[in-house]
Amino acid sequence: MTAAMDGAPDALELLAGRGRDLLVRIVAAACSDRTLPRMADDLAGLVVRSARALTFCDVYVLDEDERAMEWSGPPVPLGEGDVGWVAAHGRARSHADGRGAALPVHAGNATIAVLDVRSAGPCPPEDVALVAALADLFAPVLWSCRRLRTAQERESAAERFAERAVEAQEAERSRLSREIHDGIAQRLASLGFHLSAAERALPEHHPEALAQIMLSRTLCDLVAAETRAAIGGLRPPVLDDLGLPAALAALAREAGAPSAARVASVPPGAPGPAKPIDVTVTVTGELECALPDHVQTALYRIAQEAVGNSLRHARAGCVDLLLEHDRDRVRLTVRDDGDGFSIRDVFAPGRRPDTYGLRGMAERAELLGGRVAVTSRPGAGTKVEAVIPVRTGPGR
Known part of the structure; x- marks a missing residue:
């Protein structure tokens, strides 16, 4: 110069x-x-x-x-x-x-x-x-x-490297999901059939054996439910079959009707969904092209974590999911009417170890060039807003 x-x-x-x-x-x-x-x-x-x-x-x-x-x-x-x-x-x-x-x-x-x-x-x-x-x-x-x-x-x-990394991660999750479904889940189903057959074949004068078989069936059903939950957590089939809006609707239905497996997984004394929670999903706008798979997956994971936080910590009665499509970006907003919390206290160094989920949401969006903003205060609920840019056209 x-x-x-x-x-x-x-x-x-x-x-x-x-x-x-x-x-x-x-x-x-x-x-x-x-x-x-x-x-x-x-x-x-x-x-x-x-x-x-x-x-x-x-x-x-x-x-x-x-x-x-x-x-x-x-x-x-x-x-x-x-x-x-x-x-x-x-x-x-x-x-x-x-x-x-x-x-x-x-x-x-x-x-x-x-x-x-x-x-x-x-x-x-x-x-x-x-x-x-x-x-x-x-x-x-x-x-x-x-x-x-x-x-x-x-x-x-x-950004392209991050997208490929996310795609590789989700491909591995999908592979594990298929292997669990085709392997462990099928064997558990077979085990359940054999236990039912054993229960029917057992003479009535063996009450202790019958009790053990019934307990085994209960444990088998519980493990099967946990396995289905693990499969959905790794890669929900509805995301591949029907896309993000349908996957969010399925997530809302699951959150609104807590399963026995999820209730059983709540530690004693921990806050949990004491009553049915009302979860709604709204989708607005349209993109010129369908959302790329890695963007859909990232938004679903963010919604999954945000809704899970509302169920585990917020004692919310209502959770609203809003998915907004724009020409070059997509915005996901998850808002609940729960207890809320102090952002400053939660992210204070050494204060709480349970901020990994919040940080994970932010990191997942940042990998794709987006951002996550969390707004909350005690007694006023929590809002999680994720915005991810979407490249359209031939250079996508």
Whole structure:
């Protein structure tokens, strides 16, 4: 950038001689909120409009790996052709036919871009000087745009990695769910049939054996219920079969009618659902395309955790789930009328170990570029709001 700034006074003087309108266009382009490749296109158009004989201008920008120059066509490796030579050596070079030149754009000691200009006839020296002046003036702008593009590409790569990680995790959960369903669950069902057969075949004068068989049947039924709950926790089939709204409806039905297995899992003395809880689900809006599987899964897990917290801790009588689809994002809100809590106290260091669920919801959303906000206060219920962006179109 130093070289560009050192050349800026001469560049401004030269450009000022072309008239006030040119300076206005330069300021408008340099100050516009544009990113690559739009800024490169604006600079190319500015060059052609400002010069007297130039008919074409292409702007090549150094890629993140610093091995090639990128533009609207195929990348040009450093050292290849006039543009690649200028990028590698940092010096201007005229085209062999005399109808244009390739000029470097410097940031410090590095060449970050090349302006390749063409004219119908011999290229006037004053036009080459104009392009060199614009290159000096726009060097800091292109440098900032290039850094922003690199940051955006890295952020996008991180998001794609996170999505793949979530997809791999859910694929493993789905595999475990199928194995439990096809293995343990089926064997438990078979065991239940055999116990029933043993009960019918046992003579009536063996009350102790009959009692043991009945106890075994009860334990078998309890384990079967816990197994079904584990399968649903790993990967609810309705999520794959019917999608997120139906899965949330199934979650609401399950929460509104606590099973014996869930009641049995509540430790003695712990707060639990003393009466039936009213859980409602509302879905609004439509996305251009169906939600990606990993987004549906993340939102279902967040809803599952939020509703579970309402059942386990809040002593709520009513829980409302609202799923809102927008063009480029989806919002899930879970609100209950339970006891509520102090956000500051719950997240105070070393105060409570049961914040893993809240942190897990936030981390799950953040992996997908979203966020989770928890609002609560004692006696006023709790609201959990998750917002996850959704990329639409071919680049999804």
